Amino acid sequence: xxxxxxxxxxxxxxxxxxxxxxxxxxxxxxxxxxxxxxxxxxxxxxxxxxxxxxxxxxxxxxxxxxxxxxxxxxxxxxxxxxxxxxxxxxxxxxxxxxxxxxxxxxxxxxxxxxxxxxxxxxxxxxxxxxxxxxxxxxxxxxxxxxxxxxxxxxxxxxxxxxxxxxxxxxxxxxxxxxxxxxxxxxxxxxxxxxxxxxxxxxxxxxxxxxxxxxxxxxxxxxxxxxxxxxxxxxxxxxxxxxxxxxxxxxxxxxxxxxxxxxxxxxxxxxxxxxx
Amino acid sequence: xxxxxxxxxxxxxxxxxxxxxxxxxxxxxxxxxxxxxxxxxxxxxxxxxxxxxxxxxxxxxxxxxxxxxxxxxxxxxxxxxxxxxxxxxxxxxxxxxxxxxxxxxxxxxxxxxxxxxxxxxxxxxxxxxxxxxxxxxxxxxxxxxxxxxxxxxxxxxxxxxxxxxxxxxxxxxxxxxxxxxxxxxxxxxxxxxxxxxxxxxxxxxxxxxxxxxxxxxxxxxxxxxxxxxxxxxxxxxxxxxxxxxxxxxxxxxxxxxxxxxxxxxxxxxxxxxxxxxxxxxxxxxxxxxxxxxxxxxxxxxxxx
Ligand SMILES: Nc1ncnc2c1ncn2[C@@H]1O[C@H](COP(=O)(O)OP(=O)(O)OP(=O)(O)O)[C@@H](O)[C@H]1O
Ligand SMILES: [Mg+2]
Numbered sequence: 001x002x003x004x005x006x007x008x009x010x011x012x013x014x015x016x017x018x019x020x021x022x023x024x025x026x027x028x029x030x031x032x033x034x035x036x037x038x039x040x041x042x043x044x045x046x047x048x049x050x051x052x053x054x055x056x057x058x059x060x061x062x063x064x065x066x067x068x069x070x071x072x073x074x075x076x077x078x079x080x081x082x083x084x085x086x087x088x089x090x091x092x093x094x095x096x097x098x099x100x101x102x103x104x105x106x107x108x109x110x111x112x113x114x115x116x117x118x119x120x121x122x123x124x125x126x127x128x129x130x131x132x133x134x135x136x137x138x139x140x141x142x143x144x145x146x147x148x149x150x151x152x153x154x155x156x157x158x159x160x161x162x163x164x165x166x167x168x169x170x171x172x173x174x175x176x177x178x179x180x181x182x183x184x185x186x187x188x189x190x191x192x193x194x195x196x197x198x199x200x201x202x203x204x205x206x207x208x209x210x211x212x213x214x215x216x217x218x219x220x221x222x223x224x225x226x227x228x229x230x231x232x233x234x235x236x237x238x239x240x241x242x243x244x245x246x247x248x249x250x251x252x253x254x255x256x257x258x259x260x261x262x263x264x265x266x267x268x269x270x271x272x273x274x275x
Numbered sequence: 276x277x278x279x280x281x282x283x284x285x286x287x288x289x290x291x292x293x294x295x296x297x298x299x300x301x302x303x304x305x306x307x308x309x310x311x312x313x314x315x316x317x318x319x320x321x322x323x324x325x326x327x328x329x330x331x332x333x334x335x336x337x338x339x340x341x342x343x344x345x346x347x348x349x350x351x352x353x354x355x356x357x358x359x360x361x362x363x364x365x366x367x368x369x370x371x372x373x374x375x376x377x378x379x380x381x382x383x384x385x386x387x388x389x390x391x392x393x394x395x396x397x398x399x400x401x402x403x404x405x406x407x408x409x410x411x412x413x414x415x416x417x418x419x420x421x422x423x424x425x426x427x428x429x430x431x432x433x434x435x436x437x438x439x440x441x442x443x444x445x446x447x448x449x450x451x452x453x454x455x456x457x458x459x460x461x462x463x464x465x466x467x468x469x470x471x472x473x474x475x476x477x478x479x480x481x482x483x484x485x486x487x488x489x490x491x492x493x494x495x496x497x498x499x500x501x502x503x504x505x506x507x508x509x510x511x512x513x514x515x516x517x518x519x520x521x522x523x524x525x526x527x528x529x530x531x532x533x534x535x536x537x538x539x540x541x542x543x544x545x546x547x548x549x550x551x552x553x554x555x556x557x558x559x560x561x562x563x564x565x566x567x568x569x570x571x572x573x574x575x576x577x578x579x
Binding site for chain 1: 332333334351352353354356357358360362364366367368377378381382411412413431
């Protein structure tokens with residue numbers, strides 16, 4: 001009996017082949033010029049461009065793109081690697097800035113019920129705002145489309161980190177805090193040696209949610225501000241009616257999002273502990 | 276008269292009763308501990324033993340009264356008082372060794388890394404855990420965790436050790452083994468210990484004196500019972516001492532019949548009782564009775 005993993009892999013591959021096969025069949029060009037309706041004859045036959053490309057075409061394109069991902073042939077023609085790198089750079093910059101604020105403020109809110117009560121109303125109002133709603137204001141104030149996209153990432157990734165940090169810190173077991181107190185640790189030492197490791201799994205969960213949201217939002221943000229990035233690339237290829245490129249870049253968005261999530265998942269494993 | 280090592284004076288704790296009134300859990304608690312004494316406190320559940328211990332630890336505040344140790348009033352927790360919590364309270368992300376290192380480093384920040392490690396390992400060895408240095412608490416049994424917790428408290432060499440039902444969650448066999456270990460460490464270090472227990476036999480085995488608390492609300496420490504059995508004691512032989520039975524009968528009678536109505540002296544200090552006064556003081560130790568008693572203890576532990 002093969003192991004569960006092997007059987008699962010075999011099943012996965014069969015699903016893939018089945019799906020690609022169905023897709024390929026559904027997108028075959030119709031038999032040329034037989035049985036055209038009057039309307040189609042008037043329109044000059046079935047237009048090639050308006051059909052979804054078959055997987056073989058997407059794979060061919062993917063091969064070409066991935067064999068030279070970093071070419072740069074002017075503003076509207078850059079390799080997929082360059083576009084993804086722009087997006088990842090924006091996401092990481094906004095995300096790190098959010099972290100630099102969310103973690104200390106989350107600690108403060110988590111440790112001080114006074115600060116929690118004072119800041120909670122603002123958090124509750126700001127949190128449900130769609131990050132893209134900030135875009136016009138950001139563009140007006142910052143006057144720079146790249147920085148505005150980064151700001152939008154910052155604002156959307158700050159909330160899960162902030163709230164999870166505050167929650168994790170506020171719910172550290174009183175017993176462990178008492179251990180710190182009976183050993184006369186100062187507030188800073190207590191925060192670093194007891195509260196941070198105790199709350200780390202909760203904090204990392206927040207960080208993982210944030211990176212996922214940031215990657216969702218960057219595509220939309222780049223469609224709005226244009227210029228560079230994977231979101232711009234998708235929209236640009238749609239305007240060119242190059243559907244094979246659109247499908248290919250959708251897949252790449254998925255792959256990069258998965259890699260980001262995997263990285264945070266690894267970090268989460270590192271700080272986990274069993275009681 | 277010289278001042279005692281630790282003096283508790285008129286301690287009381289009042290909570291709101293939830294209906295606008297007040298509930299006095301205990302009141303006018305007065306007692307003193309001498310340096311090197313091992314004192315247990317026994318009383319029915321809810322009378323406020325843990326609260327008293329937490330006040331001594333500085334983790335809780337009394338509603339009235341004060342505690343003076345070494346001539347200084349206790350305000351807040353401190354390293355000169357070590358606490359063993361009922362639920363062990365080990366830091367689960369640290370290994371066994373690092374849990375002790377954490378405490379030792381807090382106690383002597385000026386020590387070198389090697390010295391801290393060596394000191395920590397010595398105390399883990401005392402409780403027989405030198406083989407589990409690099410395991411996390413989640414990989415230890417309840418008994419092993421409590422040993423780590425005891426090692427942590429002793430390793431910082433506090434002037435006063437506070438133990439809140441340290442063996443409450445353990446099965447009878449494990450409890451017996453760790454009691455023996457505690458006796459051994461205490462014989463070596465002769466630290467001052469204040470311990471809560473529900474187990475009369477455990478109290479007699481370990482303590483010089485046993486405080487008996489009356490039932491709450493308005494609980495008091497009514498009596499201070501002297502345990503007149505010489506050290507070193509051993510779990511396997513202690514009940515051959517006639518003083519053991521007299522003391523035990525006295526404690527059980529208090530808990531069953533008198534804990535509802537017992538009162539301390541007029542001045543608020545506990546009544547001093549010596550139930551075994553005049554009983555034979557030496558422990559017979561013939562080889563025969565030794566083996567007999569050992570199997571008997573084992574049988575009792577299994578049946579418990
Ligand atoms: N926050 C609180 N509010 C109201 N009453 C409380 C509070 N904390 C404790 N009490 C009461 O104080 C009393 C003493 O509690 P404590 O934990 O000291 O008892 P204990 O003697 O240690 O009991 P046990 O042997 O079960 O551990 C209890 O009756 C409890 O109901
Ligand atoms: Mg208690």
